[in-house]
Amino acid sequence: MSLAPRLDLRQTQSLVMTPQLQQAIKLLALSNLEIEVFIAEEIERNPLLETGTAEPSDAPDAEPVLIAEERPSADAILSGDTAAEPSLDLDYATESHQQDSVADGGFGLDGGLGMAGAGPGGSEDGPDLDAFADTSVSLHDHLLAQIGPLVSGVDLLIAQHLIDQIDETGYLTVTTREIADRLGVPIVRVQEVLRVVQSLDPTGVGARDLAECLALQAKEADRYDPCMARLIDNLDLLARGDLTRLKRLCQVDDEDMADMIRELRGYDPKPGCRYGGEPAPAVVPDLFIARTKTGWAVELNNATLPRVLVNRGYYTELCSGPQTKASKQWLTDQLAGANWLVKALDQRQRTIIKVAAEIVKQQEAFFLRGVQHLRPLTLARVAEAIGMHESTVSRVTSNKYLSCARGTFELKYFFTSGIASADGGEAVSAEAVKQAIRQLIGQEGDKILSDDTLVELLQAKGFDIARRTVAKYREAMGIGSSVQRRRARALVGA
Known part of the structure; x- marks a missing residue:
């Protein structure tokens, strides 16, 4: 074998993941609200980017996709080829005219949604939904306002520390020993201050477990006699529905036991939940689905998706000034980055519309007749239908919601496993089976x-x-077994 140096020419193929390609892939998995944050960061970093309304000569936004009920050329409509799409620029009488967003209301996507604008703050002329937010005082503020007149000095410091350790449901999350060691005070003093905290409104706050919470409320109602105390000390038997043993322990008859259970049922196991905490964020849909006279309309929620433009006038102004080699290269990079971002966002919109339109096409029975008609669907099936990779469809359906006449659903909701039909017909969705189980149990009555x-x-x-599948679905929906439901029914009738 020759060891002399030589030159070889080889031809190979490889896929290079450039930073821009990696970023474009990440954009697919972001929701509209996350895209809005990303765009704001890019505009701050790149002076050639701005938000605003495009000129007529600029590229248009992704238009609503119309899926006709009679669609011999549906594949052409969903392919993104605008030449194959039906004309949407018609008058109001046809209910099929071009709009920039659902907030315009002309396309009919607002029907059944009860929304004038899709943004979190409403449209410019519409009501501000933030004005309806819960402005009630928090549990901690409510307790601190009560404790001030009752204790002072070191006891006030201990009380404030105890209140800080109470969770949103009203329970104390640490032991009195931990508080005493942390503050360097006797545990007896901490216990005395805790009794003061437990006397505050709402009754039951500051308890360390459910039994203590119920006992505090029973004492407030003057119902904490020895029989009630034994009942509260044996909540595990009550949960199992062992009424015979409970009557023996409490030394009461059937009537007294039923009266005690009714009393306990009137207490609040989570007293802290009456007061405001952090409000749950509202789900803002990324897509709108509506039925029109000619089919289904699929439209992006542009109210939460700002329009990104390249400020070419500013670029021309910068180019006309004095430049160094480094500044010229920097300006070229900024222009390339701005152009890439605009194209990437446009491609993202088209891809989302394409995937959503195929979901509507596959699950049309759900949108027409409800969850009982949800069909089994996989990512691979959608990917094959639209000519994309399965991983792309997975990214598109992550963290995105669509709004239709039946409510707001995550795109992942429409991908479920299938259950075979007993008569050999078409398989049904697991969600449809869960709904059937829920209805049967809800209508079971005394039997x-x-x-x-x-x-x-x-x-x-x-x-x-x-049978094991029924048990799995039942447990996934949080429904107890027949034994647990029978005991619960017995407690209700007690």
Whole structure:
């Protein structure tokens, strides 16, 4: 073998993930609100980017996709080829005219949604939804306002520290020993201050467990006698529905036991929840789906998606001034980055519309008749239908919601496994089976249905399902077993 140096020419193929390609892939997984934050950061970093309304000569926004009910050329419509799309620029009478967002209301996407604007703050002329936010005082502020006149000095410091350790449900999350060690005070003094805190409104606040919370409320109602004390000390038996043993421990008859259970049922196991905490953020849909006279309309929520433009006038102004080699290179890079971002956002919108339109096409029965008609659907099936990779569809459907006449749903909701049909027909969605189980249990009345009975009833409805699958779905929905439901029913009737 020759060891002399030589030159070889080889031809290979490789896929290079450039930083821009990696960023474009990340953009697909972001929701509209996350995109808004990303755009704000890019505008701050790149002086050639700005938000505003495009000129007529600029590229248009992604227009609403119309899926006709009679769609022999549906693939052409969903392919992104605007030449194959039906004309949307018509008059109001046709309910099919071009709009920039659902807030314009002309396309009919506002029908059934009860929204004049899709943004979190409403439209310019519409109501500000933030004005309806809960402005009630928090639990901690409510407790601090009460404790001031009751204690002072070191006791006030201990009380404030105890209140800081109370969670949003009203329970103390640390022991009195930990508080005493942390503050360097006797544990007896901490316990005395805790009793003062537990006397505050709402009754039951500052308890260390459920039994203590219920006992505080029973004492406030002057119902904490020895029998009630034994009942509260044996909540585990009450949870299991062992009324016979409870009556023996409490030394009461059936009537007294029923009266005690009714009293406990009137207490609040989470007294702190009456007061405001952090309000749950409202889900802002990324897409709107509406039924029109000619089919289904799929439109992006542009109210939460600012329009990004390249300020070419500012670029020309900078180019006309004195420049160094470094500044010229920097300006070229900024222009390239701005152009790339505009194209990447446009491609993202088209991809989302394309995937959403295929979901609507596959799950049209759901949008027409409800969850019972939800079909089994996989990412691979959608990816194959639109000619994309499965990972791309997965990114598009992550953290994104669509709004339709039936409510707001995450795009992932429409991808469920299938359950075979008992008569050999088309498979049904797991969500449809869960809905059927929920309805059967909700209508069971005094005759509690076992899992075996549920299997028989579901098979009569055409679902070929095993008992273990019924149990798995039931537990996933938070529904107890037949034994647990029977005990709960007995407690209600007690």
